Amino acid sequence: MALKSLAIGWEVGVESGWGTYGLNLALQAQLQGVRPDLFFVSPRFVCDPLRTRVLTPALGRVMINRRLMAMQDDYYHSAPVLHALGDRLVLPDFTAHLHGAPDIGVVFFESAVIPPENVQAASQLPLIVAGSSWNKEVMERHGMTNVGLCLQGIDRSLFHPFPVERLFPDRFVIFSGGKLEYRKGQDLVLAAFRIFQQRHPDALLVTAWANLWPESVKSLQRSPHLKGIPSVRPDRSLAIDDWLMFHDIPAGAFVDLGAMPNQQVPHVLRQADVALFPNRCEGGTNLVAMEAMACGVPVILSRNTGHLDLIAEVDGTPTCWPLDWQLPLGELTGDKDFTDWGESGLDEIVATLEKAYADHDGRRRRGAAAARFMESWDWSVRVRELLALVEAA
Numbered sequence: 001m002a003l004k005s006l007a008i009g010w011e012v013g014v015e016s017g018w019g020t021y022g023l024n025l026a027l028q029a030q031l032q033g034v035r036p037d038l039f040f041v042s043p044r045f046v047c048d049p050l051r052t053r054v055l056t057p058a059l060g061r062v063m064i065n066r067r068l069m070a071m072q073d074d075y076y077h078s079a080p081v082l083h084a085l086g087d088r089l090v091l092p093d094f095t096a097h098l099h100g101a102p103d104i105g106v107v108f109f110e111s112a113v114i115p116p117e118n119v120q121a122a123s124q125l126p127l128i129v130a131g132s133s134w135n136k137e138v139m140e141r142h143g144m145t146n147v148g149l150c151l152q153g154i155d156r157s158l159f160h161p162f163p164v165e166r167l168f169p170d171r172f173v174i175f176s177g178g179k180l181e182y183r184k185g186q187d188l189v190l191a192a193f194r195i196f197q198q199r200h201p202d203a204l205l206v207t208a209w210a211n212l213w214p215e216s217v218k219s220l221q222r223s224p225h226l227k228g229i230p231s232v233r234p235d236r237s238l239a240i241d242d243w244l245m246f247h248d249i250p251a252g253a254f255v256d257l258g259a260m261p262n263q264q265v266p267h268v269l270r271q272a273d274v275a276l277f278p279n280r281c282e283g284g285t286n287l288v289a290m291e292a293m294a295c296g297v298p299v300i301l302s303r304n305t306g307h308l309d310l311i312a313e314v315d316g317t318p319t320c321w322p323l324d325w326q327l328p329l330g331e332l333t334g335d336k337d338f339t340d341w342g343e344s345g346l347d348e349i350v351a352t353l354e355k356a357y358a359d360h361d362g363r364r365r366r367g368a369a370a371a372r373f374m375e376s377w378d379w380s381v382r383v384r385e386l387l388a389l390v391e392a393a
Contacts, residue, residue, distance in 0.1 A: 002391070003034050003080070003387055003390060003391040004034065004035060004079070005034060005035035005036070005037055005078075005079040006029055006034050006035070006036060006037065006079055006080055006082065006387070006390060007036075007037040007038075007039065007065075007077050007079050007080065007081040007082065007098075007100055008022050008025060008026060008036060008037070008038055008039070008082055009039060009040070009081050009082055009083045009084060009095040009098055009100075010022055010040060010082075010083075010084035010092075010095075011040040011041065011042050012026055012038055012040065012041050012042065012045075013041055013042040013044070013045035013046060013047060014042035014044060014045075014212070015044065015046060015210075015212070015259060015260075015261065015262065016179075016212060017108070017152075017284065017287050018084060019042060020262055020287060021152060021287075023047060024153060024155065024379040024383070025082075025379075025383055025386070026038060026055060026058055027051055027054060027055060027379075028379050028380050028383035028384075029383060029387065030054055030055060030057075030058065031054065031380070032380075032383065032384060032387065034387055035057075035058070035079075036055075036058045037058070037061065037065060037077065037079060038058050038059065038061070038062050038065065039062065039065045039066060039069060039095075039098065040062075040094070041059065041062050046261045046262070046263075048263065069097070069098055072097075073097060074097045074099060075097060075098055075099065076099045076100075076101070077098065077099065077100050077101065078101055079100060079101060080100045080101060080102055080103075080104055080390050080393070081095075081098055081099065081100025081101075081102075081103055081104065082100075082104050082105075082106050082129075082390075083095050083098075083103060083104065083105050083106065084106055084107075085105045085106065085107040085109070085122070085128070086107075086109065087109045087110055087111040088109070088111060088113060088114050088115060088118050089105070089107065089109070089114055089118045089119070089121070089122040089128070089139075090118065091105075091121075102125070102126050102127075102393060103125055103126075104125060104126065104127045104128070104129065104390060104393060105122060105125050105127070105128035105129065106128075106129045106131070107128060107129070107130060107131060107135060107283070108131040108132070108135065108283035108284040108306075109135060109138075109283050110183060110281050110282075110283045110305075111337040111339075112138045112141075112330075112336075112337075112339040112340050113336050113337055113339065114138070114139070114142050119142045119143065119144060122139075122144065122146075123143075123144055123145075123146060125146060126146060126393040127146055127147075127148055127389060127390070127393035128144070128146055128147050128148070129147075129148050129149070129150050129386065129389060130147055130148065130149050130150075131150070131151065131152060131283060131284040131285070131306070132149075132151065132282065132283060132284050132285050132305065132306035132308075132309055133149060133306075133308060133309050134282075134283075134305045134306055134308060134309075134340065135283060135284075135306070136148075136149045138340070148389045150382060150385050150386045150389060151284075151285050151309060151377070151382060152284050152285055152287055152290065152377075152382065153377050153378055153379035153380075153381065153382035153383065154287070154290050154291055154294045154374060154377050154378065154379065155262075155378070155379055156294060156374075156375070156377075156378045158262070158263060158265075158266050158291075159265075159266050159269075159290075159291045159294035159295050159374075160266075160294060160295065160296075160371070161270075161295060161296035161367075161368075161371045162266075162270060162295075164267075164270045164271065166271065167271055168204055168271065170202060171202050171203070171204040172200060172202050172203045172204065172273050172274075172357055173204050173206055173271055173272045173273050173274075174193065174196075174203060174204065174205050174206065174272065174273065174274055174275070174276055174353070175206045175208075175268070175269060175271075175272035175274070175275040175276070175292065175297065176189045176205065176206070176207050176208070176209070176275070176276050176277070177207070177208035177209070177265075177275070177277075177288035177289075177292075178208070178209065178277070178279070178286070178288050179209065179210065179211040179212070179213070179216070180209040180210075180211045180217050180220070180230070180238060180240075181211065181216045181217060181219050181220065182219035182220050182222050182223060182280065183219065183279065183280050183281050183341075184279050184280075185277070185278040185279045185280050185302070185344065186207075186209055186220075187220055187223035187225045187226050188225065188278040188344055188346065188349060189205075189276055189278060189349075190225065190226070190244065190247055190249070191225040191346055192276070192278070192346055192349040192350050192353065193205050193249065193253075193276075194247065194248055194249060195346070195350050196350055196353045196354070196357075197249065197250070197253050199354075200357060201253075203253065203357075204253060204254065204255065205244075205249070205253060205254040205255075206254070206255045206257065206268065206271070206272065207240060207244075207254060207255070207256045207257065208257045208258075208260060208265070208268070208288070209238065209240055209256070210237065210238065210257075210258055210259035210260070211238060212236075212259075214232045214236060214238065217229055217230065217232075217238065225346075226247065227246065227247060228243075228246065229243070230242070230243035231243075237258060237259070240256040240258075241254075241256055244256070265288075265291060266291070266295055269291060269292050269295045269297050270295050270296075270297070272292070272297050273298075273356065273357075273363060274297070274298050274299070274300060274353070274356040274363060275288075275289065275292040275297050275298070275299045275300070276299075276300045276349070276353070277289045277299060277300065277301050277302065277307070278300070278302045278323055278344040278349055279301075279302050279304075279305075279307065280302070280304070280329060280338075280341045280342060280343060280344075281304065281305045281306075281338075281340070281341040281342075282304075282305050282306030282307055283305070283306055284306050285306045285307070285309045285310055286301075286306060286307060286310070289301060289307070289310060290310065290374060290377065292370075293310065293319065293320070293367075293370035293371065293373065293374050294370075294371060294374040294377070295371070296367040296368060296370065296371040297367055297370070298320070298321070298356060298362075298363040298364075298366040298367040298370065299319075299320045299321070299366075299370060300320065300321045300322075300323060300349070300352050300353070300356070301320045301321070301322055301323065302322075302323045302326065302342055302344045303322045303323055303324050303326055303342065304326050304340065304341065304342030305340055305341065305342070310373075312373055313369070314369040314370075314372045314373050315369070315372075317365050317366065317368075317369040318366055318369065319366065319369050319370045319373045320366060320370060321352050321355065321356065321366065323344040323345075323348055323349060323352065324348070325344065325345045325348045326342030326343065326344060327342065327343035327345070328340075328341075328342065329341040329342065329343050
């Protein structure tokens, strides 16, 4: 029977990976004839007026859905419900009493450790949608057979190659994005850029490191490359400028963008000569890296976890410069939560930046290959794949 409606069991419209995913899932479901049922919408909901108009019926039902859910200890919805599972395949408390017909898990986990009781519980679901090949492989290692794969998408109306006037024509612009935390590897970006900028004073680091969860910034205390973590301002933003200067990055060598609406990001990305992502782990496929690639920006990617879905070739041209040297952090630290995580080497990061700096044609070719690779990653395609998985469950 054709799928008529689909409930999204996480907050839609917040400026995060999950928020962007939920917004585009709701929009594309609506456009593809499947009614999106929303239960959680961010009070900071950011969307342009035309897309908001398309989603008006769904947004108008949010309060009704919330009241129905609040009236019962266990609310049984008449459509499939997508649940955002956490690390270890944990069902979040705020949707534990929301039940669908059926319940379906969606996951972008970062820890490869899944307790046996969680494996057993998750195996009862008809379908768990993995956001990366690595996530799917980890669940299959645990004996799970109810796993499907659907990678994230990008909005190609925003993220595509387009010629722009360079705002910093005499600078070599390095973009680094993602919420600031140990997993994302910004400490490696900082340490590598410090070395690179001393050799090349024209280098300019552009950072989009805003983190709505400042507690996770404390994970950077693990890093041997830092002397401390950034302070949190009264408005809960991070004092990135002061932190970079404290780590000997000159004031004129960086621009911190702070928090930005997703619609503004492509204008920034197109100013970059290269984007650097030495991430230690990605449960998904790194939305910021995908958006950079879609804009035709050459990227440097650590060869681990979710990044493996992005490292490819198009007509014999690599889609990126991969950081091949990866220390296995799980074995190195003895922490099983770091299983499959990789530690990129500073020497290789700096050497790869040097390659990108010296090879303008190599940057152009890799950027063009990346953009072609991302042409099939539009949200319309990915949501169609997801809806087909749900319909078959």
